[in-house]
Amino acid sequence: MSQQRTAGKSGSDGKPSDPLGPIQPASDSTGGLPAEGAVISEAGRTRGVKFTVAKRPTLEQLEQGVLARDRSMLSRAITLAESRRPQDQDAAQELQVRIASHTGKAIRLGLSGVPGAGKSTLIESIGVWLVNQGHHVAVLVIDPSSARTGGSILGDKTRMPQLAVAQNAYIRPSPTAGTLGGVAWRTRETMMLCEAAGFDVVIVESVGVGQSEGELAELVDTFCLVLAPGGGDELQGIKRGVVELADIMAVNKSDGDLEPAAKRAAADYRHALRMLPPSTPGWKTPVLNISARADIGLDKLWSSVEGHRAVLEQSGQLLERRSEQRLRWFRRLLDEAILRRFKEHPGFQKELAEMTAAVSANKITVPQAVRGLVK
Numbered sequence: 001m002s003q004q005r006t007a008g009k010s011g012s013d014g015k016p017s018d019p020l021g022p023i024q025p026a027s028d029s030t031g032g033l034p035a036e037g038a039v040i041s042e043a044g045r046t047r048g049v050k051f052t053v054a055k056r057p058t059l060e061q062l063e064q065g066v067l068a069r070d071r072s073m074l075s076r077a078i079t080l081a082e083s084r085r086p087q088d089q090d091a092a093q094e095l096q097v098r099i100a101s102h103t104g105k106a107i108r109l110g111l112s113g114v115p116g117a118g119k120s121t122l123i124e125s126i127g128v129w130l131v132n133q134g135h136h137v138a139v140l141v142i143d144p145s146s147a148r149t150g151g152s153i154l155g156d157k158t159r160m161p162q163l164a165v166a167q168n169a170y171i172r173p174s175p176t177a178g179t180l181g182g183v184a185w186r187t188r189e190t191m192m193l194c195e196a197a198g199f200d201v202v203i204v205e206s207v208g209v210g211q212s213e214g215e216l217a218e219l220v221d222t223f224c225l226v227l228a229p230g231g232g233d234e235l236q237g238i239k240r241g242v243v244e245l246a247d248i249m250a251v252n253k254s255d256g257d258l259e260p261a262a263k264r265a266a267a268d269y270r271h272a273l274r275m276l277p278p279s280t281p282g283w284k285t286p287v288l289n290i291s292a293r294a295d296i297g298l299d300k301l302w303s304s305v306e307g308h309r310a311v312l313e314q315s316g317q318l319l320e321r322r323s324e325q326r327l328r329w330f331r332r333l334l335d336e337a338i339l340r341r342f343k344e345h346p347g348f349q350k351e352l353a354e355m356t357a358a359v360s361a362n363k364i365t366v367p368q369a370v371r372g373l374v375k
Helices: 040-046 060-069 069-084 086-104 119-132 185-197 211-217 256-273 298-315 317-343 346-362 366-374
Strands: 107-113 137-143 168-175 201-205 222-227 248-251 287-289
Touching: 040 222, 040 346, 060 069, 060 086, 060 185, 069 086, 069 185, 086 185, 119 137, 119 168, 119 201, 119 298, 137 185, 168 185, 168 366, 185 201, 185 211, 185 317, 222 298, 256 287, 256 317, 287 298, 298 317, 346 366
Parallel strands: 107 201, 107 222, 137 168, 137 201, 222 248, 248 287
Antiparallel strands: none
């Protein structure tokens, strides 16, 4: 078993020790590398453009590449995990089995907040700050998918230009693809792959704020809610369901003309938190005034993350949370397996087409159609 690093462990220089060495940079801006044996396409030769058609890497190559911190292989492994093809899902879950012993040591931080709160700017600032402190940072950005076309913009890298080119940072945007809860379909598997690739801090940015953001809070160890001042009625801008899940609350843009409003907003939230149960027993949720743009309060934010992690470890709640996360993962994969087996049953597609036509024509009710398919 290869060595693993515990987040926050310091060496003689006061920075986190790194026994595995630096993460291997990708060879191009896309983070993709052709596998061994890649060839230039005929179309590429004709147009004078270097298109590559890479052979599919094997599970062994993906496993070795991820553990060797090859970001191109990490990207390919994540793409495999996000695939909806049944054969790809089988391979992706087998890869999870192979890397399991190399996961579980990273700090898993979730960030959510209302649109315009400055989540991407904050991730850029705290990410660069952490990299300068000697950490290896993976950022998983969840982008909402169109309800009409299913497409996503996936342009968050452009809002994190410094972090995107940092040697010991990795940014991966993923579409929600119809998944609720502020996360993507395979965010959990992506987190595991990043941990196996040596990233000791994994930050997940959700699509926004709502009652369904609880899915992100249940996926990470520490959930940070990013707030913005001057948005009108501060306490009505966010639902109680997500506020009471927050382990840390950070009022961003606490500088310049907005500083007085930011301080008032922070005071309002501190008062509101007194009426809510704690997100973590033994932990008092801090409300911080920070400015990602001016790099104000980043050290206090990270100290709060480490303080929350310490409470979780000392009380045994970290092990409990990880256990609950594994059980939720088990139930989700079980549901998916049952549904997949159901849809693969002989005659299902024909029966589905008939029921669909009958429901569309209002010949039978929806409950009747469902019962018919189940039978």
